[in-house]
Amino acid sequence: MSRIRPLSGFPELLPSQRFVEQYVLDRLRETFELHGYAGIETRAVEQMSQLARKGEIDKEIYVLRRLSADPNAAETDELGLHFDLTVPFARYVLENAGHLAFPFRRYQIQKVWRGERPQEGRYREFTQADIDIVGENSLAAHHDVEIPLVMLEALENLHDSVGLPPVLMRVNNRQLAEGFYRGLGIEDTAAVLQRVDKLEKIGAAAVVESLAEIGLDAERASKVVALARIRTEDDSFVDQVRALGVNHELLDQGLELLTAVVDAAREAVPGRLVADLSIARGLDYYTGTVYETALVGYESMGSISSGGRYDSLAFDGKQTYPGVGISLGVSRMLVPLLAKGRLVASRSVPTAVLVAVNDEETRWEADAVARALRARGIPTEVAPKADKFGKQIRHADRRGIPYVWFGGMDGEVKDIRSGDQPAANAATWEPPAEDRTVRVSGAWD
Amino acid sequence: MSRIRPLSGFPELLPSQRFVEQYVLDRLRETFELHGYAGIETRAVEQMSQLARKGEIDKEIYVLRRLSADPNAAETDELGLHFDLTVPFARYVLENAGHLAFPFRRYQIQKVWRGERPQEGRYREFTQADIDIVGENSLAAHHDVEIPLVMLEALENLHDSVGLPPVLMRVNNRQLAEGFYRGLGIEDTAAVLQRVDKLEKIGAAAVVESLAEIGLDAERASKVVALARIRTEDDSFVDQVRALGVNHELLDQGLELLTAVVDAAREAVPGRLVADLSIARGLDYYTGTVYETALVGYESMGSISSGGRYDSLAFDGKQTYPGVGISLGVSRMLVPLLAKGRLVASRSVPTAVLVAVNDEETRWEADAVARALRARGIPTEVAPKADKFGKQIRHADRRGIPYVWFGGMDGEVKDIRSGDQPAANAATWEPPAEDRTVRVSGAWD
Numbered sequence: 001m002s003r004i005r006p007l008s009g010f011p012e013l014l015p016s017q018r019f020v021e022q023y024v025l026d027r028l029r030e031t032f033e034l035h036g037y038a039g040i041e042t043r044a045v046e047q048m049s050q051l052a053r054k055g056e057i058d059k060e061i062y063v064l065r066r067l068s069a070d071p072n073a074a075e076t077d078e079l080g081l082h083f084d085l086t087v088p089f090a091r092y093v094l095e096n097a098g099h100l101a102f103p104f105r106r107y108q109i110q111k112v113w114r115g116e117r118p119q120e121g122r123y124r125e126f127t128q129a130d131i132d133i134v135g136e137n138s139l140a141a142h143h144d145v146e147i148p149l150v151m152l153e154a155l156e157n158l159h160d161s162v163g164l165p166p167v168l169m170r171v172n173n174r175q176l177a178e179g180f181y182r183g184l185g186i187e188d189t190a191a192v193l194q195r196v197d198k199l200e201k202i203g204a205a206a207v208v209e210s211l212a213e214i215g216l217d218a219e220r221a222s223k224v225v226a227l228a229r230i231r232t233e234d235d236s237f238v239d240q241v242r243a244l245g246v247n248h249e250l251l252d253q254g255l256e257l258l259t260a261v262v263d264a265a266r267e268a269v270p271g272r273l274v275a276d277l278s279i280a281r282g283l284d285y286y287t288g289t290v291y292e293t294a295l296v297g298y299e300s301m302g303s304i305s306s307g308g309r310y311d312s313l314a315f316d317g318k319q320t321y322p323g324v325g326i327s328l329g330v331s332r333m334l335v336p337l338l339a340k341g342r343l344v345a346s347r348s349v350p351t352a353v354l355v356a357v358n359d360e361e362t363r364w365e366a367d368a369v370a371r372a373l374r375a376r377g378i379p380t381e382v383a384p385k386a387d388k389f390g391k392q393i394r395h396a397d398r399r400g401i402p403y404v405w406f407g408g409m410d411g412e413v414k415d416i417r418s419g420d421q422p423a424a425n426a427a428t429w430e431p432p433a434e435d436r437t438v439r440v441s442g443a444w445d
Numbered sequence: 446m447s448r449i450r451p452l453s454g455f456p457e458l459l460p461s462q463r464f465v466e467q468y469v470l471d472r473l474r475e476t477f478e479l480h481g482y483a484g485i486e487t488r489a490v491e492q493m494s495q496l497a498r499k500g501e502i503d504k505e506i507y508v509l510r511r512l513s514a515d516p517n518a519a520e521t522d523e524l525g526l527h528f529d530l531t532v533p534f535a536r537y538v539l540e541n542a543g544h545l546a547f548p549f550r551r552y553q554i555q556k557v558w559r560g561e562r563p564q565e566g567r568y569r570e571f572t573q574a575d576i577d578i579v580g581e582n583s584l585a586a587h588h589d590v591e592i593p594l595v596m597l598e599a600l601e602n603l604h605d606s607v608g609l610p611p612v613l614m615r616v617n618n619r620q621l622a623e624g625f626y627r628g629l630g631i632e633d634t635a636a637v638l639q640r641v642d643k644l645e646k647i648g649a650a651a652v653v654e655s656l657a658e659i660g661l662d663a664e665r666a667s668k669v670v671a672l673a674r675i676r677t678e679d680d681s682f683v684d685q686v687r688a689l690g691v692n693h694e695l696l697d698q699g700l701e702l703l704t705a706v707v708d709a710a711r712e713a714v715p716g717r718l719v720a721d722l723s724i725a726r727g728l729d730y731y732t733g734t735v736y737e738t739a740l741v742g743y744e745s746m747g748s749i750s751s752g753g754r755y756d757s758l759a760f761d762g763k764q765t766y767p768g769v770g771i772s773l774g775v776s777r778m779l780v781p782l783l784a785k786g787r788l789v790a791s792r793s794v795p796t797a798v799l800v801a802v803n804d805e806e807t808r809w810e811a812d813a814v815a816r817a818l819r820a821r822g823i824p825t826e827v828a829p830k831a832d833k834f835g836k837q838i839r840h841a842d843r844r845g846i847p848y849v850w851f852g853g854m855d856g857e858v859k860d861i862r863s864g865d866q867p868a869a870n871a872a873t874w875e876p877p878a879e880d881r882t883v884r885v886s887g888a889w890d
Contacts, residue, residue, distance in 0.1 A: 006540060007488065007490070007492075007524075010488040010490065011488075012486070012487060012488055012537065012540075013485070013486070014541060014544050014545075015483035015484070015485055015545070015551065018483070018484055018485050018486060019483070019484070022484055033795035033824055034795075034819045034822065034823075034824050034825070035819070035824070035825075035826065036794055036795060036796035036824055036825065036826030037794075037795070038460035038463070038464070038793065038794050038795060039460070039463055039464070039467055040458070040460055040463050041457070041458070041463060042457060043452065043455040043456075043457055043570050044489070044556065044558070044570060045452070045455065045570070047452075060511075060512070060513065061511075061512040062509045062510070062511060062512070063509070063510045063511075063512050064507045064508070064509060064526075065507070065508045065510065066505075066506075066507060066508075066560035067505070067506040067507070067508050067525070067560065068505065068560065069560070079452075080512070081509070092457065095451060095457075096459060099459050100459075100460070101793070101840075101843045101844050103829050105794070105826070106460065111489065113489070115511035115512065115513065115514070125488050125489060125490070135829075140829055140830060142808060143829075264812075268816070348483065348546065349481055349482075349483050349550070350478035350479075350481060350482070350483060351481035363587060367709075371713070374479045374480070377479065378479075379478055379479050379480070379481055380479070380480075380481065381480065381481030381550070384548050384580075384585055384588075385585060395546075398546045399546050
């Protein structure tokens with residue numbers, strides 16, 4: 001069998017890269033749990049009838065077939081791999097509503113699959129980390145403030161601990177835009193939103209032109225564009241909106257809610273969140289606050305973390321389950337940084353100590369040393385072969401293992417970086433804390 | 446939309462059950478890393494040409510198709526979901542051999558999929574935790590001793606920490622049986638092994654009869670069965686085999702290797718491993734030591750952890766990669782215990798403290814208390830609504846949250862189990878360690 005070519009769109013990590021990913025996932029989990037979010041996992045498959053409900057995306061679904069299935073038997077309902085974690089979560093909420101306490105906070109870190117054409121930053125298999133809060137029939141507005149703060153805190157922790165680039169989250173509110181458009185007497189607000197969504201891509205003049213096509217006069221079109229160009233780090237966006245002289249009850253609600261988000265973020269994670277009235281989140285099913293996040297300096301990667309409020313995440317015929325949530329594209333964020341060597345692990349194995357073996361007859365002695373070290377939580381392996389010591393040291397060096405132990409319980413331990421080799425007892429010796437486990441750090445210019 | 450029926454064969458856990466699973470996975474990871482195993486993940490899909498190499502199992506493969514794929518375009522190589530973690534690992538080793546240091550120890554905890562008919566204890570989606578050591582061209586015999594000890598230590602840690610039932614691992618060696626059969630002058634040793642494998646199911650008389658059908662006389666057939674009935678907790682199996690009066694070089698090798706496994710396990714995890722010469726592991730691709738493990742008292746669940754030595758895990762045309770490994774069926778072990786309520790989490794959310802809200806105007810004060818507690822690693826949430834305090838306490842109670850905080854930074858904290866409500870400062874108050882995080886424990890009769 002010849003060397004197998006990697007599959008395009010299905011990134012796989014080397015062990016040292018996986019350490020970084022695992023570290024990041026552990027830190028995310030820590031932050032989410034600190035805020036009371038419970039972890040769940042859903043099955044990888046959903047019934048096609050569920051997946052197809054979300055419109056546009058159905059092209060990208062991977063459909064499953066049992067190899068042994070009777071090709072003539074009609075399937076009752078085909079299965080497909082989930083393409084996000086929101087559709088499965090909505091189904092999970094309906095299926096388990098009687099066993100959940102609402103409002104229900106959950107985080108979910110899993111792979112999702114999309115059968116799309118692979119391209120830079122787009123994968124067919126990738127890991128997402130989602131947090132959502134879902135209520136039964138109602139969900140208070142302060143959760144729209146909570147969700148971005150939790151995700152920003154998680155990303156800020158990664159910035160502090162491994163030097164992940166800082167992020168900038170841009171927040172808007174659909175009620176704000178909707179109210180503004182209605183205040184201008186526009187009825188088909190969705191058509192306007194759809195055109196404004198292209199502002200960043202095609203520019204203000206082209207948007208004004210496309211708005212004229214759907215019947216907006218120059219004055220109203222220019223106000224629509226003026227609204228979308230408002231972007232402030234504090235709540236001064238309110239005055240800028242007011243200066244446009246439009247009034248509507250929905251606009252007031254939107255302004256109030258967006259102010260609450262911006263004010264809270266300024267206190268909790270200063271500099272990481274702005275009100276940006278151009279954010280529309282395309283055709284997504286959001287009904288209120290919307291979020292989008294870029295890594296500063298890596299804006300070309302696109303949004304790494306997006307989400308928003310949806311007034312009806314799920315509906316079972318009687319109860320409605322409104323929610324607000326945000327999703328972090330873990331692979332989208334990490335794979336390019338790993339490929340560029342921007343995030344690195346200090347070694348390729350968890351091992352802190354390699355116990356050298358004198359000869360195969362005394363391997364039991366090396367095993368005893370390893371047991372004593374592991375009993376105190378020090379990751380240890382025993383050399384695979386009683387080679388010359390130089391070769392055993394190279395075995396450690398190739399893997400980045402910092403220490404090699406020679407002799408029995410009363411032996412010597414060499415720090416292979418400094419060459420120091422003091423006497424040590426396996427029942428008491430401790431490596432420095434920073435060598436005990438694999439460290440993850442940023443390697444930025 | 447009416448209530449959705451769960452999909453048979455795709456178990457999903459409630460939040461409190463998922464805590465237990467996550468706890469178990471964390472402990473497994475801890476043990477594996479303590480022994481120097483590096484974590485990897487492989488993509489969920491493999492090319493069908495790779496998956497189909499393993500014979501019998503191809504019936505159970507889930508094949509993938511892109512919903513938007515042109516039905517007339519011939520697929521170059523279809524993709525299927527992996528049905529174990531060994532086939533993907535072998536492919537990963539070949540694909541990344543130049544970046545790995547051998548012998549390479551890896552653990553891999555992932556879901557696998559099998560399109561088989563769902564039945565008690567059989568799932569279509571389930572989680573496995575595998576450890577393997579793979580060498581380049583050669584792999585020393587002492588790794589056959591290491592692998593079962595690491596898995597037994599992992600299971601013993603779960604026995605100690607959450608009261609998972611104790612396990613019994615049964616170990617055999619294919620060289621031992623092969624050598625014994627050859628020593629009896631049998632040529633088609635595979636045919637004999639295949640029949641002996643049914644001993645437990647059909648009994649000794651039926652096996653002797655089936656051996657007669659392939660030409661074994663009564664004396665040799667009875668020796669074959671006598672060998673398979675040997676089971677000892679120490680190395681006394683050697684004398685029992687010798688007493689059968691058969692000699693062969695392969696037999697000697699097998700006896701020596703099995704003795705090493707049994708002796709090492711008696712020291713490291715006494716009572717958890719026996720030499721059992723009936724273990725054959727069916728048609729699997731093992732070539733040396735083989736392992737099978739039952740939960741004591743739950744033997745009807747079948748083997749929860751199996752594996753063995755394979756002399757050619759992978760081959761790239763030049764190098765051979767021999768390996769030895771063992772797989773733990775995490776779902777197979779946990780799902781029945783969770784369903785029976787044998788393993789339980791102390792609460793359904795990570796939250797240790799609920800901060801009560803006086804009125805919506807002072808929610809900021811509750812938020813500040815929560816921030817102060819979280820800053821010291823105490824999982825905290827703020828009440829969703831300024832309800833009457835009795836209702837806010839019930840909110841905590843329903844989720845198993847042990848503490849409710851009243852007032853600002855200088856407030857009072859109620860232990861809702863005892864009713865005690867001392868004054869406390871949010872910058873310094875600490876819950877007892879056992880209340881800080883969710884506890885997992887066993888609820889056995």
